[in-house]
Amino acid sequence: MDLATLIFWIIAVILVGSALMVVGLRNIVHSAVALILLFAMAAGIYVLLDAEFIAIVQILIYAGAVTILILFALMLTRITGQQSRTNPTNKQWWIALVICTLLGVSIIYAATTSPHAVATVGSDSGQLPAGINNVVRIGQLLYSPTQYSFVLPFEIASLVLLVAIIGAIVIGRED
């Protein structure tokens, strides 16, 4: 077993454990904190897959912003009664069991029979040049005008973010 496989299994065990904590813990604030750990471990998986940009996005937006959003929503809504029973269970665990089994079986089936399951290392077309990771490559595609680039979509993305900001203010403001 090489080092990457060992790290993968450590991360995978912590990831599944924290995912179980998210659904299993009785205090919903503890669930939200476990969600941060889950997102961080998912970022570790992305790093192992050489997808550093996705890992940065995972840490910054999911572990940073989305969980903050969830914690704010918990803080701003009134929690009545016992603090320790804010994440209650219900009696539908057998439906969840059936759905999870079906989902797991179909994922395993897809991963073992799909032709894309085999990595095509060695074909040059999809490979990055040596010494360039994909954050650098994404930066080059977004910000340099010489080659085939995404300058205009990038500027339009800022407009989309502006619309999101103004929309949040318009909808969320209490008048």
Added chain:
Amino acid sequence: MSTPSIGYLYAAILLAAGFVFVIIATSLANLLAPHDRTKEKLQTYESGETPIGSARVQYPLGFYIFALLFVAFDVDIVFIIAWAIIFKQLSLFGFFEIFFFIVVLVLGLVYAWRKGVTRWI
């Protein structure tokens, strides 16, 4: 799955050092601190104001806009990271590109300011 590059070794060392530092600092404080649990010591503010009511009150809902604005500007930071990593390769064009990107987002901040979102509730 490829082997992780040597650069992540430093990140792993930093992570481990962070955990070790916190563990040493808290356990050392636990060892050194006196443990006499008097009534005054267990108050929220020792020899200060007496707290009134529970801390778990409902905050004004207007604070949620701050979280939403934070998410939007966090997405903006992701783009700036990809820009900052290759900053030395870029010409003046790249600078103006990110400049206009930020200007458009500052328009959103100005809008929030004018609408009084940033006022103290």
